[in-house]
Amino acid sequence: MTTSLARRRWITALTALSACATLILTSCANDPGEPAVQPSEAKKSIIQLVEQSTAAVGGDWAVFSGPAVRNCGQPDGADGAAYIYIVERMDTEGADPEADVAAMTALWERLHINVEQYHSGGADPIKGVRGTGGPLNSIAFEADPERYSVTGVSECSDGDPLRLRLED
Incomplete structure (x- = not known):
């Protein structure tokens, strides 16, 4: 040859x-059995969304909890991992809860998140908005004049929460 x-x-x-x-x-x-999002992307996505949300209303925000991994159920019934991230606004003096709820609602609607405004009962109700769908599992904004908070839960991704906790 x-x-x-x-x-x-x-x-x-x-x-x-x-x-x-x-x-x-x-x-x-x-x-088709592969998750739409990997754990690292779920974590990154919820952090970015919460930070984008706090920027929409301004102020000085601090991490209250997370991002922490927890168990969740995937659409096919398998166990998975989701991240929960909670931040609080440190300075609520001069805040306008109604305007801030409106700003948050507008942002989330632009991001194709299904939103529902709510308020607590009582003489001085706490205003807020909840969101589902889009790039996350759920997100909530509470506009109490004494304590603003945003709580986000990422999409459920493939992964073992215990193993992911050890890696963090």
């Missing part, structure tokens, strides 16, 4: 092997 024939066979074999590898990787990546 000539050197050029052997070389062409070698190149053909490598090309075929590369095509097979690409098909295998592509079929795995498009597996």
Whole structure:
């Protein structure tokens, strides 16, 4: 066999092997059982959304809790991991709860989050808004003149919460 024939066979074999590898990787990546979001993306996404939300109303915010991983159920019934992230506004003096709820509602609607405004009972009700869908499981904004808070829960992703806690 000539050197050029052997070389062409070698190149053909490598090309075929590369095509097979690409098909295998592509079929795995498009597996319908694969979660839409990985744990690291779920965590990053909820942090970004909560930060974007607090920026919409302004003020000085601090982390109250999280992002902490917890158990959740995926659509196929498998166990998964979600992140919960809670922040509080440190300075509510001069805050306008009605305007801030309106600003939060507008932001979340632009992000295709289903929103529902609410208020507590009593003479001086606490105003707020809850959101579901879009890029998360749920999010809530509470505009109490004495304590604003945003609580976000990420989408349920594939992953073992215990293992993810140990990695953090």
